[in-house]
Amino acid sequence: MSGYFTKIFSNLTDEEKENFYKTVMLNDDSAYAQNARDEYYKTVLGSMGEDCHIYAGVKIINPQYVHLGNGVQIYSGATLIARGEKGITLGDYTRIKERALLDTERPETGYIKIANNVYIGTGTSLFGHMGLEIGEFSLLAQNITVTPYSHISDDPLNLIVKQGGHCQKVTIGRDCYVGMNTAIMYSGSIGDGSVVGAGAVVNKAIPPYSIAVGVPAKVIKKRAK
Numbered sequence: 001m002s003g004y005f006t007k008i009f010s011n012l013t014d015e016e017k018e019n020f021y022k023t024v025m026l027n028d029d030s031a032y033a034q035n036a037r038d039e040y041y042k043t044v045l046g047s048m049g050e051d052c053h054i055y056a057g058v059k060i061i062n063p064q065y066v067h068l069g070n071g072v073q074i075y076s077g078a079t080l081i082a083r084g085e086k087g088i089t090l091g092d093y094t095r096i097k098e099r100a101l102l103d104t105e106r107p108e109t110g111y112i113k114i115a116n117n118v119y120i121g122t123g124t125s126l127f128g129h130m131g132l133e134i135g136e137f138s139l140l141a142q143n144i145t146v147t148p149y150s151h152i153s154d155d156p157l158n159l160i161v162k163q164g165g166h167c168q169k170v171t172i173g174r175d176c177y178v179g180m181n182t183a184i185m186y187s188g189s190i191g192d193g194s195v196v197g198a199g200a201v202v203n204k205a206i207p208p209y210s211i212a213v214g215v216p217a218k219v220i221k222k223r224a225k
Contacts, residue, residue: 022040025040026040026056027056028056033056034053034056037055038052038053038054041060041063045060045067046066049068049070049092050070051070051071052073053073054074055073057076058078058080060082061083062081062082062083062087063082065087066087066088067089067090069090069091070092070093071092071093072090072092072093072095073095075096075097076098076099077098077099078099078101078102079100079101079103080096080103081101081102081103083107084104084106084111086110086131087111088102088114088128089111090114091114091116091117092117094116094118095120096120097119097121097124099123100123101124101125101126103127104129105128109129109130110130110131111132112126112132112133113131113133113134114133115134115137115138115174117136118134118135118138118139118140120140121141121144121180124141124144124145125144125146125147128148128170129167130148130167130169132148132170132171133172135172135173136174139176139178140172140178141177142180143181144178144180144181144182144183145182146170146172146184147183147184147185148167148170148186149165149166150166150186151163151164151165152164152166167186168187170189172184172189173190173191173193175193176192176194177194179197179199180198180199181199182197182199183201183202184196187204187205188203188217189206190206191205191207191208191209193223194206194208194209194212194223195211195212195223196212197213197214199215200213200215200216201214201216201217203216204216204217206219207219209222209223210222211223
């Protein structure tokens with residue numbers, strides 16, 4: 001069907017053509033498209049520092065509520081959803097790796113605030129129903145889930161979806177390391193300088209400079225300080 005798509009394109013309105021070009025530029029990994037993306041995001045984000053790069057295939061919902069410091073890198077396939085004005089803030093030189101998801105979840109109370117020099121690993125999902133804050137120099141490995149909401153299921157005669165849940169702000173302190181495949185729950189804030197082993201389920205607060213492992217996560221020793 002030679003010329004099929006050319007014919008379709010010729011019938012598009014100017015607005016539809018603009019959306020087509022936008023889609024191509026946001027998803028193409030060429031150097032030209034990269035430069036175009038960097039310039040485009042300067043015009044639509046709430047703020048954007050110097051030397052930031054947003055790579056091909058990144059999806060940003062409500063970019064006016066997203067703020068980037070200097071040197072931020074957001075890699076291919078990542079998704080940022082800022083549902084309200086509190087939005088998403090990424091500090092200087094933060095890296096959001098491939099296929100990570102950041103979602104503030106609630107328009108009124110939700111936000112995600114990540115300090116300088118933080119690493120968010122591939123496939124990690126961060127939710128900020130009542131606020132999620134991560135301190136500087138912290139490292140979150142691959143496929144971590146931070147979800148500050150836990151459904152109530154006490155009444156077997158009532159649908160779980162109708163029973164509400166527990167929700168509160170979650171913080172991960174400065175200079176923490178969280179291992180791959182860890183789940184951090186609504187009551188699982190992590191103190192400064194702590195290490196959480198791979199595959200842990202954090203359902204209660206971890207004190208500063210602790211090493212915690214297991215399901216549920218338990219402190220097995222303190223880091224020398």
